[in-house]
């Protein structure tokens with residue numbers, strides 16, 4: 076089967092979105108790129124994550140052509156495609172409708188550096204401007220908002236993260252959601268939290284780089 080390993084990862088991480096409480100129903104989508112082959116595997120549209128089998132996962136090329144798609148791919152295929160074209164550091168992308176990050180996205184507020192885990196995504200998590208789900212405009216807005224970061228909120232919709240592997244992208248989604256929860260609870264107490272300065276965030280990029288992993292940088296976080 077074409078992209079068997081990548082399709083299996085899409086199935087595995089789709090289920091994890093539900094079991095980790097990061098999305099509900101059929102919300103969100105997962106993709107894995109095989110950069111050598113110029114093909115990516117993407118969740119099918121509107122299917123229960125627990126019923127998807129690897130052969131039902133769509134395979135597309137980087138021009139957006141369906142290469143092997145027995146079922147319709149996720150409506151956000153253009154979003155995933157654009158990220159793989161624009162971001163050579165991304166081989167896995169996870170989009171989810173997480174609770175707290177989506178609250179912030181509805182307020183159209185970026186998630187500021189209130190906790191060192193934000194460093195997994197960048198200096199902060201920006202909020203992409205609103206566009207209809209599945210549109211090329213939404214893909215454009217997300218690419219522009221990311222501006223080198225690895226995660227973005229999507230106005231009135233949810234969040235997205237991309238990284239070297241889908242495992243790392245999933246971890247970023249989990250940690251961004253945790254930080255979004257901290258931020259929402261802090262502002263619900265009527266206060267803006269004290270933020271970490273840029274130099275401290277830079278220290279975290281270095282610490283993550285040497286924390287049980289090969290050397291990495293902000294540009295190439297190895298995660």
Ligand SMILES: [Zn+2]
Nearest residue numbers: 103208232233
């Ligand atoms: Zn969505």
